[in-house]
Amino acid sequence: MGIFSKVKNLFKKEEIKENDNEVDNEKEIKIENKEIDKKEKKKKKEKEHEKEVIKLYDEGLSKSRDNFVNKLISLNNRTKKITDEYFMELEDILIMADIGVNTVLSFIERLKKRVKTENITDLNYLQEVIVDELFIIYVDNSILTNKINFNPNGPTVILFVGVNGVGKTTTIGKIANKLINEGKSVMMVAGDTFRAGAIEQLEEWSKKVNASFVKGKEGSDPSSVIYDGVKKAKEEGIDVILIDTAGRLQNKVNLMKELEKMNKVIGSLIEEAPQETLLVIDATTGQNGISQAKHFKEITNITGIVLTKLDGTAKGGIVLAIKEELDIPVKYIGLGEKVNDLESFDIEKYIYGLFKDMM
Numbered sequence: 001m002g003i004f005s006k007v008k009n010l011f012k013k014e015e016i017k018e019n020d021n022e023v024d025n026e027k028e029i030k031i032e033n034k035e036i037d038k039k040e041k042k043k044k045k046e047k048e049h050e051k052e053v054i055k056l057y058d059e060g061l062s063k064s065r066d067n068f069v070n071k072l073i074s075l076n077n078r079t080k081k082i083t084d085e086y087f088m089e090l091e092d093i094l095i096m097a098d099i100g101v102n103t104v105l106s107f108i109e110r111l112k113k114r115v116k117t118e119n120i121t122d123l124n125y126l127q128e129v130i131v132d133e134l135f136i137i138y139v140d141n142s143i144l145t146n147k148i149n150f151n152p153n154g155p156t157v158i159l160f161v162g163v164n165g166v167g168k169t170t171t172i173g174k175i176a177n178k179l180i181n182e183g184k185s186v187m188m189v190a191g192d193t194f195r196a197g198a199i200e201q202l203e204e205w206s207k208k209v210n211a212s213f214v215k216g217k218e219g220s221d222p223s224s225v226i227y228d229g230v231k232k233a234k235e236e237g238i239d240v241i242l243i244d245t246a247g248r249l250q251n252k253v254n255l256m257k258e259l260e261k262m263n264k265v266i267g268s269l270i271e272e273a274p275q276e277t278l279l280v281i282d283a284t285t286g287q288n289g290i291s292q293a294k295h296f297k298e299i300t301n302i303t304g305i306v307l308t309k310l311d312g313t314a315k316g317g318i319v320l321a322i323k324e325e326l327d328i329p330v331k332y333i334g335l336g337e338k339v340n341d342l343e344s345f346d347i348e349k350y351i352y353g354l355f356k357d358m359m
């Protein structure tokens with residue numbers, strides 16, 4: 001079964017289950033009256049959360065959907081016969097969704113081949129094939145994991161890097177909140193000592209979500225602040241350390257040296273740390289974000305991407321470009337400015353959010 005059909009069935013099932021629930025309501029009240037069934041309640045809560053998450057993807061990707069998918073639907077509605085012109089228009093739509101020129105060109109080639117060999121003439125079927133093929137780009141040839149590599153022997157260190165204004169500090173706040181809700185203790189370390197106000201911004205987040213917080217003086221050496229923070233977290237038995245860094249665009253050599261120094265300090269205190277170096281990219285910057293990622297990939301070991309501001313862009317296709325051009329997993333996506341507007345990246349919900357009008 002293709003990915004398109006799989007996701008379609010998955011979300012259809014959800015709707016059916018929902019209806020079942022209403023019928024079962026009476027039964028549920030009886031159970032609740034007898035004894036508070038904790039497991040049932042937990043399940044219900046999880047399901048409610050799941051619904052909220054789907055809604056978040058749905059709303060967060062609405063701009064992309066309106067732009068990219070509606071164009072696709074309109075093209076298919078206009079088309080009577082699959083011709084070269086059709087493929088040219090399709091190519092334009094995909095390039096405008098920021099999937100990346102090379103990715104689009106090879107995709108179109110593959111699609112043309114399939115149309116020929118399978119003798120496809122039905123536009124509805126072709127639509128499904130397009131979605132399938134797009135997601136094969138994402139799933140192909142790689143270990144897909146959105147999981148954070150937690151350290152079983154002590155604090156897990158996650159370093160956040162990325163250029164100015166992409167959303168590093170906000171993402172730390174959101175991830176801290178998520179981890180704390182899961183029962184983990186979290187410390188934030190203000191490794192951005194460069195920008196005025198950066199330390200306070202992170203401190204505010206720490207208060208908001210109830211995380212520990214370590215800072216140094218503005219303008220001080222980030223590595224020394226990081227040293228203090230990691231040492232303290234170790235002593236206090238903190239589960240996860242989230243380290244903010246400065247986003248100023250500096251030359252490659254300096255950035256490399258600074259990151260090397262930070263990594264050395266962290267590694268000297270905790271073996272195999274940092275467990276994760278997450279590169280934060282602003283989805284609204286499109287191909288520019290891809291170049292930033294290439295740049296960072298050359299100077300340090302990036303273990304995952306946080307793609308922020310997907311809610312603010314019509315270019316949701318950037319997820320595919322990241323996979324094709326960088327082969328680094330997207331671990332989290334930012335879908336708004338609020339504390340709960342962050343989710344672990346889930347390819348199925350993403351497909352649903354992007355293509356639901358076609359399903």
Ligand SMILES: Nc1nc2c(ncn2[C@@H]2O[C@H](COP(=O)(O)OP(=O)(O)OP(=O)(O)O)[C@@H](O)[C@H]2O)c(=O)[nH]1
Nearest residue numbers: 164165166167168169170247308309334335336337
């Ligand atoms: N719409 C939207 N806005 C976001 C998202 N993530 C972050 N932002 C906003 O982006 C702006 C910049 O966020 P910061 O967290 O300060 O970015 P930063 O990378 O720490 O910036 P510097 O410290 O200056 O390098 C803020 O106004 C955030 O609210 C997101 O997922 N969606």
Ligand SMILES: [Mg+2]
Nearest residue numbers: 168169192198
């Ligand atoms: Mg910041």
